Amino acid sequence: MGVAASVSVRQIRRWEKESPPPLPHPGQQLVLETMFGIPLVEMGFEVPPHRVTAPEAPGDPGGVKAPGDPGGVKRRTFVADAGVLAAAALVPARPGPRVGAADIARLRVRLDGLYRTDHTAGSGPAMTQAHRIEGEITGALGTASYTSRIGRELQTMLAELHGHQAWYGYDGGRIDQGRTACVEALTAAQLVDDPLLQVSVLETLVLLAIKAGRTWEAASAVENAYRLAMRAGAGHTVYLVIALRDANVATHTGDLSGARRALSRAVSHQGRADADAEVPNWARFVGPFEVDYATADMYVRAGRPERAVPFLRAAARGIGGGLARNSASYRVRLADVLLAAGEVDEACAEVGGVLDTWGGISSPRLLGKMRDFQRAAGAIDSPAARECAARIHETV
Known part of the structure; x- marks a missing residue:
């Protein structure tokens, strides 16, 4: 409405309880009469003559009339959404639509x-x-x-x-x-x-920084994520995500003792995650399978693929059915490690299971993993490996 008028809770209480109620100032009068469609005097206020609303013009389809007008009072359409009324006082008038x-x-x-x-x-x-x-x-x-x-x-x-x-x-x-x-x-x-929203961005930045070879940036992102989570009073699930990113950084830099400490914190938070009253959308993907996958990653980095296999199996079996892309990614990772450990038939069976449910998943990272496996399997003199490589070529 373009009216600079505001009303405090205390003032409304005075209007409701005092008799006579204190007179609204002219800006408030205009808003009240427009909202309720009746003049101020009919709301119970004592209005001086110079503030009494003038009669409506002939033919005016709405608005208020002065007291005693033989035409009676015609009510304006009552605006139920107070937020819509407040909008004009909060943002400049724009030619575009109103968003509610x-x-x-x-x-x-x-x-x-x-x-x-x-x-x-x-x-x-x-x-x-x-x-x-x-x-x-x-x-x-x-x-x-x-x-x-x-x-x-x-x-x-x-x-x-x-x-x-x-x-x-x-x-x-x-x-x-x-x-x-x-x-x-x-x-x-x-x-x-929004500190928790910043944490959600920082946990992705960790992965990007590692890929870009900027491990100092990844480590700094983890530190800031911990600080913001503490400020926000975050639950265990959020701390679980941060601990996993901490493990990612330590594993990538070869700090295996640091990775173990981070994974120990992750296991602790995972065990208490059920106590969280609320979990942000971006953290709901996490679960025990992520801890297993990160643990396997640490063992692969340490040159112990045989130790990684049971954790990768647990991750691949434990992930929810709604996470098709991650499930496929975990199984291909398991197949990579099995292939490196000489378990060719089992590795190809895992990839075959992924291809059975491929369904056109559009993920360049998953596609890259699949092609890496295809090249590795193609270099092995085994009927199962050759057949698997050919099927990947046909399907993907």
Whole structure:
């Protein structure tokens, strides 16, 4: 409405309880009469003559009339959503549409759906969906009218979206693009002052930094994630994710004692994760299978593939059915280690199981792993290995 008027809880209580109630100032009068469609005097206020609302103009289809007007009082349409009324006082008038809670709910459903798309179909289709959602969010932020609360929700979702895109950069081997998305996500998360959202971005940054050969950056990201989690009073599941990233850094740098300590913390947090009252969406993927996989990774790095095999088997068998991409990735990793340990038939059987349920998963990282196995199997003089390599070529 373009009216600079606000009302405190204390003032409303005085209006309700005192007799006569204190007179609203002119700006408040305009808002109240517009909302309720009746003049101030009919709300129980003592209004001086110069503040009594003038009669409506002939033919005016709505609004308030002065007391005693023979036409009676015609009520305006009551605006039930107070947030819509507040919007004009919170953001400048814009020519674009108004964004409200219903729009936020629809965007939230689509944003949360990115997890399902990525886990089942891969990062390729998820990236396409993410681009569409990003266009809608940035368009709303730039041109629409909304309350400050809605604006914060939009910015929070934009931070989450950039976090998704950072992961897609990692999964797709586009490390520079992933790091750029991390910067965007961290900036947006800092602007809305959401420490747990920053943790979610930092755990992806750890993986990207390791791939980029920037282990000092990965270690710094882990330290900052611990600090932010403490500030937010995070639960055990969040600390479990951070401990696993800590183990990733230590394993990559060859610090096997550091990796063991990080994995010990991860096991401790995993055992207490059921006590978490609430778990962020981005941390819900984690489970015992992630701990097993990280433990196997440590043994492979230590040159003990035979010790890694049982942990990889446990990870591949323990992962949930809704995580198709990760499940396939774990099984191919298990096949790699089995092949290195001389268990050719079992390795090819694992890859065969992945191919049976391949279903066109669009994940460049998984595709790269599969092709690496194809090359390794093709170099082995074994009927099972040759048949497996040929099937990978035909299927993938």
